[in-house]
Amino acid sequence: NAGVTQTPKFQVLKTGQSMTLQCAQDMNHNSMYWYRQDPGMGLRLIYYSASEGTTDKGEVPNGYNVSRLNKREFSLRLESAAPSQTSVYFCASRLRASNVLTFGAGSRLTVL
Amino acid sequence: ELKVEQNPLFLSMQEGKNYTIYCNYSTTSDRLYWYRQDPGKSLESLFVLLSNGAVKQEGRLMASLDTKARLSTLHITAAVHDLSATYFCAVDNPSNTGNQFYFGTGTSLTVIP
Numbered sequence: 001n002a003g004v005t006q007t008p009k010f011q012v013l014k015t016g017q018s019m020t021l022q023c024a025q026d027m028n029h030n031s032m033y034w035y036r037q038d039p040g041m042g043l044r045l046i047y048y049s050a051s052e053g054t055t056d057k058g059e060v061p062n063g064y065n066v067s068r069l070n071k072r073e074f075s076l077r078l079e080s081a082a083p084s085q086t087s088v089y090f091c092a093s094r095l096r097a098s099n100v101l102t103f104g105a106g107s108r109l110t111v112l
Numbered sequence: 113e114l115k116v117e118q119n120p121l122f123l124s125m126q127e128g129k130n131y132t133i134y135c136n137y138s139t140t141s142d143r144l145y146w147y148r149q150d151p152g153k154s155l156e157s158l159f160v161l162l163s164n165g166a167v168k169q170e171g172r173l174m175a176s177l178d179t180k181a182r183l184s185t186l187h188i189t190a191a192v193h194d195l196s197a198t199y200f201c202a203v204d205n206p207s208n209t210g211n212q213f214y215f216g217t218g219t220s221l222t223v224i225p
Contacts, residue, residue, distance in 0.1 A: 031210060031211065033213065035215070040121070040217060041217060042116075042118075042200060042215045042216050042217040042218050043155075043200065043202075043215040044215070045212055045213065045214065048210060048212060049210075050209055050210025050211070051210075054209065054210070056209040056210065058212060059214070090154065090155070092155075094211075099143060099145065099160050099162070099204065100145070100157045100160060101145075101147075101155075101157070101202075101213060102157075103154040103155045103156075104154060105153075105154050106154055
């Protein structure tokens with residue numbers, strides 16, 4: 001049972017490049033989330049998906065897009081990366097009846 | 113704007129000592145969560161507090177919730193090195209579009225011999 005799987009684990013981009021962070025969960029969870037973690041800022045919610053077919057903005061959505069491809073997968077896309085998007089990105093999922101988030105291992109993104 | 117504030121941000125404590133981490137939040141939520149993150153790792157759930165006055169204990173850690181004061185505490189008893197980690201509190205903010213979970217800035221705990 002893999003839980004929440006994120007790919008890639010590490011990525012270096014140049015300013016203006018695009019990329020997609022992939023997230024998949026095998027726990028049949030309904031809700032999925034994307035957070036970014038920066039020193040001294042804690043975790044900030046970028047986008048979330050309460051259920052398959054729905055997505056909504058969180059605290060810091062600018063510069064990002066998401067797709068809830070199916071119940072298992074929730075991807076985060078940077079269309080034109082900026083140095084301010086250098087961060088560690090975490091995907092998380094939750095069963096509707098549960099209050100606990102299950103996190104992936106994280107993806108460290110550096111934008112030069 | 114929902115805010116979740118933790119203090120202290122950094123805590124260095126000797127083994128065997130007691131200390132408390134504080135989490136203040138601005139919403140009327142009555143549900144609060146504590147997570148632990150080891151360096152370079154992901155977050156793991158520690159406690160789920162679902163009502164005013166809730167208290168949960170696991171080993172040397174005890175968490176409590178006062179929804180009227182919008183305050184949660186994480187108390188560490190007789191600290192040991194294995195407790196060195198970053199601790200986050202979080203609140204959930206139900207909305208028409210689903211539950212958003214907001215995290216505090218984290219408290220980086222170092223337990224020294």
